[in-house]
Amino acid sequence: MSIITEALGVLAPHKCDVCGGFADNDDNMGMIDRVYSEIYSCRRDFHICSECLSGLVPQTKDKRWFTCLSNPVEDDPYPDLALFMPFAYSGVVSSAVPMIKFGGRKGIARLFGILLGFVALNEGIQADLITPVPLSKARREERGFNQAFEIAYPLGRILERPVAEGVIRRKRNTGKQSEITDTTLRAVNVSGAFEFDGSWDIEGLRILLVDDVSTTGFTMKEAATVLMEAGAGDVLCCAFSGNRQIKNDEPF
Numbered sequence: 001m002s003i004i005t006e007a008l009g010v011l012a013p014h015k016c017d018v019c020g021g022f023a024d025n026d027d028n029m030g031m032i033d034r035v036y037s038e039i040y041s042c043r044r045d046f047h048i049c050s051e052c053l054s055g056l057v058p059q060t061k062d063k064r065w066f067t068c069l070s071n072p073v074e075d076d077p078y079p080d081l082a083l084f085m086p087f088a089y090s091g092v093v094s095s096a097v098p099m100i101k102f103g104g105r106k107g108i109a110r111l112f113g114i115l116l117g118f119v120a121l122n123e124g125i126q127a128d129l130i131t132p133v134p135l136s137k138a139r140r141e142e143r144g145f146n147q148a149f150e151i152a153y154p155l156g157r158i159l160e161r162p163v164a165e166g167v168i169r170r171k172r173n174t175g176k177q178s179e180i181t182d183t184t185l186r187a188v189n190v191s192g193a194f195e196f197d198g199s200w201d202i203e204g205l206r207i208l209l210v211d212d213v214s215t216t217g218f219t220m221k222e223a224a225t226v227l228m229e230a231g232a233g234d235v236l237c238c239a240f241s242g243n244r245q246i247k248n249d250e251p252f
């Protein structure tokens with residue numbers, strides 16, 4: 001770095017990657033920065049202002065747990081799959097998620113994973129294995145990363161549990177769930193979308209299945225069902241955020 005660019009870096013403050021405002025938190029993210037640099041062996045590669053950071057607050061404990069599908073289908077073999085979803089899809093979360101998906105801001109997904117990790121630890125969530133909901137090969141290549149993995153990885157480091165990609169994979173590109181508004185069509189769209197990679201032995205394991213956002217729960221339900229059918233002892237679905245209102249009475 002030349003002296004000139006270094007000087008410009010000092011003179012021109014960073015913009016917040018979420019709102020575009022003045023990122024005034026760069027030397028003041030305490031625990032998050034420590035965990036980030038420990039996990040990734042580098043400084044975090046995104047910037048956030050205090051206003052956006054202060055909007056990243058988990059919901060109260062009684063609002064974090066849901067059933068995966070609030071209206072299970074008839075003859076559903078796993079009607080009670082639990083979904084842990086501690087952040088509301090509103091405010092700064094709803095602005096940041098498109099930045100991750102369409103703006104390539106992998107660092108924000110990692111921040112979400114760290115936050116989710118602390119909340120999950122605090123909630124006493126345990127698992128033998130953590131795995132992200134996979135993207136299709138085409139979507140992953142287009143985006144360059146799977147945001148669910150970027151969230152799952154720091155979560156696994158904080159819970160001190162292994163994180164594995166590829167336990168299940170997408171058989172086909174299902175298109176974007178977010179572009180389908182009809183609930184029945186969303187279910188049909190992801191039906192049969194996943195398959196288990198038979199080289200894994202997950203017999204009896206308690207698996208934490210991670211995604212960024214869950215809306216109807218169909219995607220997670222479909223992926224969780226494939227894991228259960230492959231012998232998993234239990235699957236807990238875990239989405240960083242969502243806008244569901246119906247929740248479980250009995251925590252998982």
Ligand SMILES: [Zn+2]
Nearest residue numbers: 016019049052
């Ligand atoms: Zn901001």
